[in-house]
Amino acid sequence: MKATVTNKRGITIVSFEGHLSFSHTTKIKETLQDLYERKKNKKVVFNFEKLEFVGSSGIKSFIKMLKEFNKDTQKPRFYGLSSEYQRLFKAFEGRNPFFIFNDEHEALKSYRWAIKHIGRA
Numbered sequence: 001m002k003a004t005v006t007n008k009r010g011i012t013i014v015s016f017e018g019h020l021s022f023s024h025t026t027k028i029k030e031t032l033q034d035l036y037e038r039k040k041n042k043k044v045v046f047n048f049e050k051l052e053f054v055g056s057s058g059i060k061s062f063i064k065m066l067k068e069f070n071k072d073t074q075k076p077r078f079y080g081l082s083s084e085y086q087r088l089f090k091a092f093e094g095r096n097p098f099f100i101f102n103d104e105h106e107a108l109k110s111y112r113w114a115i116k117h118i119g120r121a
Helices: 022-038 059-070 083-092 104-120
Strands: 002-008 011-019 044-052 077-079 099-101
Touching (some): 011 104, 044 104, 077 104, 099 104
Parallel strands (some): 011 044, 044 077
Antiparallel strands (some): 002 011
């Protein structure tokens, strides 16, 4: 599996590609924690468009890792999830639902909307 990190309008985009396996989860978690701590950028969008679903091997630990980031006040956004990933995310989300969008534009826009919405209160 490959993860590419880019930045658009001050938002970090992590794009996954290939097959998910248990060994990748630990490395990704370390990289994401470093991004959160070093860059102090809590606005993150995860792109699943090119991440292939190859069964549940490693997926449980991967989603549990994403749940940890989902507890933050600035929740990450997700897009490009296949129907299989969407079902697993729903099964694991618990009290903190994942913010899942259809495409990158919607996910990026959701951060801007949240800022405007908070500013009106």
